[in-house]
Amino acid sequence: MDRAALAPVIARTPLARLRWAAADGWTVTLRGLTHWVREPGTLIGSLAFPVMMVLMFGYFFGGAMQVPGGGNYREFLVPGMFVMTMVFGMGETVTAVAADKNRGVTSRFRTMPMAPSAVVVGRAVTDMLSSLLALAVLFATGLAIGWDAHGTLGETTLAVGLLLLLRFALVWAGIYLGLLMKGPEGITMVQTLEFPIGFLTSAFVAPSTMPGWLGTIAEWNPLSSTVLAVRELFGNPGFGGDSWIAQHALLMAVVWPVILCAVFFPLSVRRFRNLTS
Structure with missing residues (x-):
C-alpha cells in the first residue's frame, strides 16, 4: 500500500486552513463535551456550587x-454571583489544561496532523459552553428566589454578553496558567486565589462600606466593573458610585476583558508552541 496515499493532506490556502482549524477545534470541543457525559459529577458540581453560594448569601446573610x-439584597447579590461564576470557571479551565499537559495528552495532540490552534480553541469553546449552561442555571435560581431582570430585552442581552466577554478573557488567562502548572499545588493556589480576588469586589457588598483604601481597590478590580455594569443593565439596585471607575462601569466592563485578552491570548499561544513536555 502506498504510504503517501495515507498521509494527511495539509491545507495550503487561507480558506482551507481556516476550515481545517475549525474542524479540528470542533473535534477537540466534542472531546470536552464527551467528558461531561462520562464524568457528569464534575459538571454537576460546577453548576451546584454557585447555586449554593446564592442561597447561602441570600438567605443566611x-x-x-x-x-x-x-433595595432587595438578593437583587443586589445575583448579578454579582453571575460574575463570580465566570471567575470560578477559570479554575476549571486551569485544572483541565494542566491535567492534559501533565498527562502528556497535549504533547500527543501536538504530534498529530491537526491544526496547531485546535487544542486551545477547543478548550475555549468547551468552557464557554459550560459558562452558558452555568448562567442558565443561575438565572433560573435567581428567578426562583425573587431576582428579576427589569431592563429591556436589549439591555438584558447586553448584560449576558458582558458576562460572557469576561469569561472569554478569563478562559485565556486560565489556559495560560494551566500550561504553566507542573503539579497540583499550583492548581490549588489558583483556585484558592479566586476567592480573595472575587470577594474583593462589589459583588457581595458595596465598596463604600469598606475602609477607604480597600474600597478603592475593590472599585478598580476589573471584576467590579462588570458587576456594576450588569446591575445597571438588569435594573437591579446598587450599581451607582461617585468615583470615575464606577461612573464608567459599562465602558470598563468592555475595556478590562479586552486588555486581559490582549495579554493572555498571545501568552497562551506562545506557551503552547514552546511546550517541551
Missing part, C-alpha cells in the same frame, strides 16, 4: 446586608 440606596 441577606437579612443583615444593607444595599446602598435601598
Whole structure:
C-alpha cells in the first residue's frame, strides 16, 4: 500500500486552513463535551456550587446586608454571583489544561496532523459552553428566589454578553496558567486565589462600606466593573458610585476583558508552541 496515499493532506490556502482549524477545534470541543457525559459529577458540581453560594448569601446573610440606596439584597447579590461564576470557571479551565499537559495528552495532540490552534480553541469553546449552561442555571435560581431582570430585552442581552466577554478573557488567562502548572499545588493556589480576588469586589457588598483604601481597590478590580455594569443593565439596585471607575462601569466592563485578552491570548499561544513536555 502506498504510504503517501495515507498521509494527511495539509491545507495550503487561507480558506482551507481556516476550515481545517475549525474542524479540528470542533473535534477537540466534542472531546470536552464527551467528558461531561462520562464524568457528569464534575459538571454537576460546577453548576451546584454557585447555586449554593446564592442561597447561602441570600438567605443566611441577606437579612443583615444593607444595599446602598435601598433595595432587595438578593437583587443586589445575583448579578454579582453571575460574575463570580465566570471567575470560578477559570479554575476549571486551569485544572483541565494542566491535567492534559501533565498527562502528556497535549504533547500527543501536538504530534498529530491537526491544526496547531485546535487544542486551545477547543478548550475555549468547551468552557464557554459550560459558562452558558452555568448562567442558565443561575438565572433560573435567581428567578426562583425573587431576582428579576427589569431592563429591556436589549439591555438584558447586553448584560449576558458582558458576562460572557469576561469569561472569554478569563478562559485565556486560565489556559495560560494551566500550561504553566507542573503539579497540583499550583492548581490549588489558583483556585484558592479566586476567592480573595472575587470577594474583593462589589459583588457581595458595596465598596463604600469598606475602609477607604480597600474600597478603592475593590472599585478598580476589573471584576467590579462588570458587576456594576450588569446591575445597571438588569435594573437591579446598587450599581451607582461617585468615583470615575464606577461612573464608567459599562465602558470598563468592555475595556478590562479586552486588555486581559490582549495579554493572555498571545501568552497562551506562545506557551503552547514552546511546550517541551
